[in-house]
Amino acid sequence: MQKLLEVDHLTKIFTLGSMISRVRITAVDNVSFDIKPAEIFALAGESGCGKTTTARIILGFDEPTAGTIVHKGKRDRAGRNKKVWFTEGIQAIFQDPFGTFNPLRTADCYFFETIRYYKLADNKETAIKLINQKLRAVGLSFEEFSGRYPSEFSGGQLQRISIARALLTDPILMIADEPVSMVDASLRMSIVNLFKKLREEYGVSVLYITHDLATAYYISDRIAIMFRGNIVEMGRVEEVLMDPKHPYTRLLRESIPDVNPDMRWREMVTLTDIEHEEYLRKGCKFAGRCPKVMEICKNVVPENICVGDVLVKCHLYSSDSQGTS
């Protein structure tokens, strides 16, 4: 099948500190994945693992240090003409619905602005018709929405409005960065279901960035688990989450509190004290916390290995260490 978006060996390095004590942090390290049409692809991991940086690069907010993004077969060269894909149907939905909207402007301003910018309608009537159509897709109507300020809506409603605005341009890919983490528990599933519905009815692909593996399991087709800038495991969501291969995925999976009170955590976890240390690790970044750490892990960065359909970045599965493990 044709790929909608291909992220190819993307790397982003941030430098911290002054001239004298400079620390280079590789926020995104050689990340490659692709998104197919009408697919929900989840990018999951803890904060600081580089998932948002990846999204920002795809959206053109940041320049990658190396690597390319191929959109519908059009290759973008690093650092040049960065926005070739920008107007071609990629829209973003952000984490904080209250931060997305300016509190001093009415919510419909954003819709008219988008319509003007993308020249989607000639006059106000067609514009309103278009807005109404998109609002209905997310379960709102123009009457209950026009002329009201963001403070008059709940977080869930604002997130729906964000999605409706993104829908105006008929996008083929939506990049949703933690879209439900600030929405109330009782409304969360309605937003998640909305992505499912948009995919089924409009064939929109979604890059779903989250730390919530439970909703990721619920809606996505494929998932990539990121850890400290690397994708450590990638594959179909059922395989990755029900039978995790990488020790980090396993830890992550076990750390999701089960909604069953009979299955409480018993084992203890170890945490890092200071985060920078893990980025600067030479070999596998997870070696400091891994329960199955081997000598090779501390010095050599593991390769991407195919285990069945799943891609795993771990020495446990490499051919030369199989005999010893």
Next chain:
Amino acid sequence: MDKPVLRTEQLKAYYVLDVHGDQKVVKAVNEVNLEIHPNEVYGIAGESGCGKSTLLKALYGAVEPPLRLMGGRIFYLIKDKELDISSISAEGKRKLRWEHISYVPQGSMSVLNPVLKLKETFSDFISSHESGKTRAEAFELAKGRLIELGLPIKILDAFPHQLSGGMKQRVTIALAALLKPRVIICDEPTTALDVVVQRGVVQLLKDIQKRLENSIILVTHDMGIQANVADRIAIMYAGKIVEEAPTENIFGSPQHPYTRYLINSLPRFGDKAPRESAPGNPPLLSNLPDGCPFHPRCPYLMEICKQQMPDTLALDDKHKVACWLVAEMEDAKTP
């Protein structure tokens, strides 16, 4: 049964706001009755804006305008005697804090002073409650507690910005537990933390509770955390506790339609069946509907729900629920 360490009677806490000359009343806590027993984790769950945090402020005695206590009473159990907190002076309340009851507010990671090393914060804190201790003694005490709780001692020499979010959160919880209070109130201690870190924080909370055999009031909307930690759970909706039961019952046999939505909408691994959220939106606390506040969203709406708030009904000695539907079914059972 032991006397409850903390008890409220018909507690009402409203925000009274003056908006361009009009008085606006936000009924954040509305006739709440609860009892916290010794040696238990009491979970309070509900969506944002349902009055959870306001309830905690009232319980902690930190009521400041525009928040006002409009009625009801709060009792602390101190030396086996129930004490109404409205009878305690401000200085008395200050003394009780951290020694009897301590509070870890939401976003408490940012309470640590950014320009002081953590050991300074710890010793400040100790000297404000246990006067007569030298800095060295205070430092020893802090060190001892950190070792007990399994936190690295080297953090005492660190500045807050050098620690990760999870470590900061654990340090504030360790601070709250430093003087061995009987009640610790935690407001969303795991929100904004990663799952693995979240697990570490929960582990610490459980550990403290076991060690001190005290009571923890845990407020979080994350039902997974509640299932993991709480012994009893109260479900709050629009300023009221609509259901209260042991954790197994809340998850196993939820009675209130809102609780049922909350439990059934949780995504579970290995099950991709579609899940539905409750329809509609939570009501504004400044403009509550008549009768049961959940009635505009309730699929089992009856005529009486629109007119009258249901009483809290005890299904057995532990499971309480406020719903007309449940009341009717119970009536039908008893001839």
